[in-house]
Amino acid sequence: MTSKKSTFKFQINDEGNVPKFRQLIDSVNHAISENRLSVGDHLPSVNQICKDYKLSRDTVFKAYTILKEQGVIDSVPNKGYFVAREIRRVFLFLDTFKAYKEVLYDAFTKNLPNNVLADVHFHHYNPEVFKRQIEESIGKYHRYVVMPFDHEEMDAVLALIPSDKLLVIDWNIYSKPGNNLLYQDFGQSVYDGLESVKHLLEKYKEMVFLYPDYTNHPIESVQYFEKFCKHNHIKHSVVTKPSQFEVRSGMAYFSVSDRMLGHFLEQCREKKLEPGTDAGIISYNETPMKKFIYKGITVITTDFQLMGSKAAEFVSGDISMQICVPTKVLIRESL
Template identity: 55%
Template sequence: MESKFHFTVNPQSNQLKFQQLVDSVNDAVSKNLLQVGDTLPSVNQICKESSLSRDTVFKAYAELKNRGVIESVPNRGYFIAKAVTKVFLFLDTFKAYKEVLYGSFLDSLPETIAIDLHFHHYNIDDFEKIIKESIGKYTKYIIMNFDHERVAEIISQIPPSKLLVIDWDVNSQEGTSSIHQDFGQALYDSLESGLELIRKYESFIYLYPSFTYHPKISIIYFEKFCSDYKINYRTMYDFKKFDLQKGELYLLVSDRTLAKFLDQCEQKNLVPGQDVGVISYNETPMKKYVKEGITVISTDFQLMGKKIAEFVITGEKTNLVIPSKLTIRKSL
């Protein structure tokens, strides 16, 4: 029986030829061009059609067998054993809103797609090591980049067609797909939608602690908003100097700082939404219930998860910005 699969070496690729063959088979399975039970070309046929050595083809087929993608039967040859597609998912940390994204992503995928989840915690050495060890083992790479000068070079090892940068579109190479949020103008627009409530406070303070990795462009747009609307404001960087006073409104990008805000409300008998105000970044399932509701600025992480799944399933190039909005609750 003639195989549906045909392989051509890409001489411009930096990948070894055996790895190109492995990736080509995995891609064909991922795109449903090869299904369980379909036969692959014989070693001799691949050698003849692609000018590869027998050792190279045997090495590629052995790798695919080790992964469980193919099996071999004497006098029959090699065939597809299972249609599970492996996807590499690389997040920064696993916080409550990331759990929403992750859950939505998994729920939107068919059972034939398996996810390997890793975390880099903004450590560039771990980031590089884990990426290097993953090369060639997955059909798609979903990566949360961060602001470091070496990130772009490290992820350049991944073919752009297989790579999706999520949440923060930074340090990505040309031709790479992205599904991300806007940390600049979207912040300005969100604050603008709550302008009347913001004006009831004497001062508006952006607490941007040294331990956060939240994009610094948000500082520019926060200060621009306050300047444009003549709102008394300041940006605070020293978390240790946080001392809540009546009449203050805070923009918080860390749940750690939100906990401190709520602690001081209890200690000083200040009521959120009356004596003091808070806008927290990133929606989580609990924020709608804490203190009768915490006002949030957030992108739609559930929608982001669904769109990431669409990229994995279809492989179509995308550059999508997921909208952010202000959800007003009692704390404002």
């Protein structure tokens, strides 16, 4: 028995909600990713695990069978089980888990090789949580995929991660020359998107940007919205207080908040206004349901599926990356 094997122990929580077989699988995967187990190292026998951890043979055999199917371990008759390949762990750090982030996460995980495990965390725009999670992750992961936000401590915290191991996604903020980037443009792309639907906006007498004070959406979208309206001589305003928002006939609205989109639709129903005829709306960020709501909601959106698959490409290919993911407009009947 090697020294690595002698120090390896399964982490079993009798009071947790995670099934025992899954805890066995996770213990092996994490030990390999942390170099406590290496390719060729032998694992305890089924009988030994049953005895040491008071588990059933079915539980242990199920865990080993899944690990074998995944190619993580293998076995030789009369010699037992051993580690068959290296496991890499990836730190995926998102802001919140909204519907469009689910598209990103799904594309990311589906495009990872079988030997790459992603641990997903959320900071919810809390600088203390962001700092603590990053500090506790240093040295534990092969790659870091991080979605930052606008805060004065962001630069120093991101600097804790080796530049070649870090991919900044979604928002190009606090990046440095040579950093790996996979981001969307929140400024000019908004202007261009509005320009592409200008012919549909002509029937409305005014445009209103719904930018609630609780949003963390980049302010540059507001700036380019105002730039578009001024260049095209469109009367416009910005609403930041949700309590002051009232849908009016003949107005077109642009919302970066799905909560405000909900308020718009609710008021339209109460006032018997038809979206796309009496009042128009453009929403920011596509979600799977927006094509079905009220005959469809027009959106300006980046391609989160592409962002997720490209992030997986960075993680699995050990490559450098500087990509601005294109923004597109999906025209539907809400405009």
